[in-house]
Amino acid sequence: MSQSPSINRRIVLAARPHGEPADSDFRLETGEVPKPGPGQVLLRTVYLSLDPYMRGRMSDAPSYAEPVQVGQPMVGGTVTRVVASNHPDFPVGEWVLAQSGWQDYALSDGAGLLRLGAKPQHPSYSLGVLGMPGFTGYMGLLDIGKPKAGETVVVAAASGAVGAVVGQIAKIHGCKVVGIAGGADKCRYVVDELGFDDCLDHKLPDLAGRLARAVPQGIDVYFENVGGAVFDAVLPLLNPRARVPVCGLISAYNATSQPEGPDRLALLMRTILTKRLTFQGFIIFNEYAHRYGEFRDAMEGLIQQGRIKYREDVVEGLENAPRGLMGLLKGENAGKRIVRVGPDEQPAA
Amino acid sequence: MSQSPSINRRIVLAARPHGEPADSDFRLETGEVPKPGPGQVLLRTVYLSLDPYMRGRMSDAPSYAEPVQVGQPMVGGTVTRVVASNHPDFPVGEWVLAQSGWQDYALSDGAGLLRLGAKPQHPSYSLGVLGMPGFTGYMGLLDIGKPKAGETVVVAAASGAVGAVVGQIAKIHGCKVVGIAGGADKCRYVVDELGFDDCLDHKLPDLAGRLARAVPQGIDVYFENVGGAVFDAVLPLLNPRARVPVCGLISAYNATSQPEGPDRLALLMRTILTKRLTFQGFIIFNEYAHRYGEFRDAMEGLIQQGRIKYREDVVEGLENAPRGLMGLLKGENAGKRIVRVGPDEQPAA
Numbered sequence: 001m002s003q004s005p006s007i008n009r010r011i012v013l014a015a016r017p018h019g020e021p022a023d024s025d026f027r028l029e030t031g032e033v034p035k036p037g038p039g040q041v042l043l044r045t046v047y048l049s050l051d052p053y054m055r056g057r058m059s060d061a062p063s064y065a066e067p068v069q070v071g072q073p074m075v076g077g078t079v080t081r082v083v084a085s086n087h088p089d090f091p092v093g094e095w096v097l098a099q100s101g102w103q104d105y106a107l108s109d110g111a112g113l114l115r116l117g118a119k120p121q122h123p124s125y126s127l128g129v130l131g132m133p134g135f136t137g138y139m140g141l142l143d144i145g146k147p148k149a150g151e152t153v154v155v156a157a158a159s160g161a162v163g164a165v166v167g168q169i170a171k172i173h174g175c176k177v178v179g180i181a182g183g184a185d186k187c188r189y190v191v192d193e194l195g196f197d198d199c200l201d202h203k204l205p206d207l208a209g210r211l212a213r214a215v216p217q218g219i220d221v222y223f224e225n226v227g228g229a230v231f232d233a234v235l236p237l238l239n240p241r242a243r244v245p246v247c248g249l250i251s252a253y254n255a256t257s258q259p260e261g262p263d264r265l266a267l268l269m270r271t272i273l274t275k276r277l278t279f280q281g282f283i284i285f286n287e288y289a290h291r292y293g294e295f296r297d298a299m300e301g302l303i304q305q306g307r308i309k310y311r312e313d314v315v316e317g318l319e320n321a322p323r324g325l326m327g328l329l330k331g332e333n334a335g336k337r338i339v340r341v342g343p344d345e346q347p348a349a
Numbered sequence: 350m351s352q353s354p355s356i357n358r359r360i361v362l363a364a365r366p367h368g369e370p371a372d373s374d375f376r377l378e379t380g381e382v383p384k385p386g387p388g389q390v391l392l393r394t395v396y397l398s399l400d401p402y403m404r405g406r407m408s409d410a411p412s413y414a415e416p417v418q419v420g421q422p423m424v425g426g427t428v429t430r431v432v433a434s435n436h437p438d439f440p441v442g443e444w445v446l447a448q449s450g451w452q453d454y455a456l457s458d459g460a461g462l463l464r465l466g467a468k469p470q471h472p473s474y475s476l477g478v479l480g481m482p483g484f485t486g487y488m489g490l491l492d493i494g495k496p497k498a499g500e501t502v503v504v505a506a507a508s509g510a511v512g513a514v515v516g517q518i519a520k521i522h523g524c525k526v527v528g529i530a531g532g533a534d535k536c537r538y539v540v541d542e543l544g545f546d547d548c549l550d551h552k553l554p555d556l557a558g559r560l561a562r563a564v565p566q567g568i569d570v571y572f573e574n575v576g577g578a579v580f581d582a583v584l585p586l587l588n589p590r591a592r593v594p595v596c597g598l599i600s601a602y603n604a605t606s607q608p609e610g611p612d613r614l615a616l617l618m619r620t621i622l623t624k625r626l627t628f629q630g631f632i633i634f635n636e637y638a639h640r641y642g643e644f645r646d647a648m649e650g651l652i653q654q655g656r657i658k659y660r661e662d663v664v665e666g667l668e669n670a671p672r673g674l675m676g677l678l679k680g681e682n683a684g685k686r687i688v689r690v691g692p693d694e695q696p697a698a
Binding site: 224227228231246247248249255257258259260261262263264265266267268269270272273274275276277278279280281282283286287 | 573576577580595596597598604606607608609610611612613614615616617618619621622623624625626627628629630631632635636
């Protein structure tokens with residue numbers, strides 16, 4: 001079933017997953033397309049972003065954001081078009097960046113929307129390199145990681161939407177950049193296309209030993225978006241005064257219990273002390289919303305100059321969004337994963 | 350045996366301790382008093398500082414500083430007097446802050462010495478509130494902790510040389526300050542003399558529950574110099590965007606193995622992420638040496654105005670320094686622990 005002008009499909013959270021999400025945790029529902037009231041616009045979803053943080057919203061554990069309620073549509077960033085409008089700032093046909101979630105249509109009073117114009121060159125980029133993931137990589141690296149020319153930067157999930165930006169920006173700042181990714185294809189892409197100095201496949205044995213050999217000068221900035229075995233390999237290699245922006249921990253999102261001991265919490269604290277490390281967690285739109293314009297200007301310029309490469313991994317059809325997210329959490333994606341929910345132009349009724 | 354003009358007593362590291370240091374890890378040796386060569390001064394120790402970091406120097410585990418070699422004198426900050434001089438900047442009789450270690454006499458070419466003048470008001474203060482511990486508390490709190498008026502600051506080892514400064518400076522900056530200390534006497538001192546809002550005895554049961562009730566608004570700054578059970582009680586109470594200067598981990602210095610599981614390393618990383626915390630380790634004279642003058646001016650002013658209280662815990666005699674350090678690591682001290690090694694004025698030969 002593809003997008004229709006008269007039916008609103010939505011994917012709701014059917015149950016809270018235990019460990020990895022399963023098909024049964026999602027449910028596709030259909031309903032009427034809502035009508036905009038005074039001051040409202042009706043948005044039609046063209047692209048939906050799939051991102052690792054969505055796994056967190058499916059759980060009711062305390063986190064930085066409210067969980068999705070069971071029975072409610074999954075949340076998510078979207079690139080949409082205005083199909084009906086009672087709002088002077090959003091004429092029909094306009095492209096709009098929204099947070100309308102896993103559904104074909106949504107109403108908005110304009111709050112939190114970002115206008116992308118009538119004919120944006122790459123509308124979907126606003127979900128990736130020009131949107132939340134790109135902004136996260138850019139600000140986390142520069143504002144927390146503070147890379148200096150000649151320093152060594154290590155980036156996990158290097159081929160992902162965030163990691164690819166972190167590594168390329170670090171290269172532009174004169175750093176030696178080593179990526180870590182899952183599989184030979186991803187690693188080739190990271191080195192050959194994105195221009196990292198090196199990339200290690202975490203699926204091969206002895207990541208710790210290979211990483212130690214790849215960073216003979218130690219690690220000055222580790223951009224953390226993975227956790228787990230990758231972090232364990234990185235920790236002993238951190239240089240004095242190294243910086244660790246903590247952006248995500250995808251390897252642990254499906255965890256259902258704490259790993260067995262020994263308890264290394266004190267080891268981490270001791271390493272922070274003796275090496276005078278900085279660990280700083282951040283949530284991009286909480287900490288840096290006021291700098292989004294500055295980021296977007298800089299990144300658009302870098303893309304136009306060909307200095308930042310970007311690759312999308314497009315899942316076709318809203319009904320495939322659940323499988324798309326499950327695969328993303330396993331690292332199956334090649335580049336920024338988005339869902340093509342509907343065509344650029346509204347189909348005839 | 351007390352200090353003599355003709356004999357140099359020194360306490361050397363006899364063996365590397367396994368767990369808590371024991372008497373047998375130290376050895377008192379005697380030798381000749383050295384003679385200053387060209388450009389050198391001979392320093393006589395009046396006070397020796399005892400500090401928790403010394404436990405680390407007794408081990409050969411990797412740390413931020415070289416370990417003491419077995420057979421060599423224990424390291425330590427000292428307040429000394431010049432007894433012979435071939436150096437124009439250091440006339441005989443001058444008081445000098447040095448790093449001459451656990452011994453009566455030492456030579457120096459002047460590097461790293463700080464002149465305290467001919468008649469300093471409180472020469473020993475340069476080992477505490479005006480020296481490394483005070484500087485550590487002051488800079489760690491203000492530069493990393495960044496306390497804002499109305500925020501809640503929690504300080505472990507609150508009656509110690511560092512903690513007492515942290516809490517008093519936080520009060521001056523308009524914070525609510527809760528200390529944690531070992532025993533009713535120390536807690537009374539922290540509240541009644543130092544002016545903290547509250548102080549919890551970590552030797553009583555249910556520290557976690559009592560701390561939660563003492564900080565109904567959560568914790569914005571936790572000055573970490575203890576680790577262990579105190580940190581475990583603090584971690585769940587940290588507010589979003591809280592700052593944790595990591596200055597010391599005295600509870601773990603005698604540990605011989607990692608605690609049993611579960612492994613909470615990932616839990617700590619997840620908390621850093623979801624609460625957007627900052628953890629930053631620092632070693633005061635590595636990171637902040639260039640700001641010592643600024644600190645000293647500010648702190649001398651605050652002491653003169655009576656806004657900073659300070660208490661010393663004096664161990665009599667160099668031979669008692671080992672027991673003094675062992676007791677310090679168990680929290681037996683009441684205030685900054687120093688050793689009176691020799692009299693203010695040189696005894697007659």
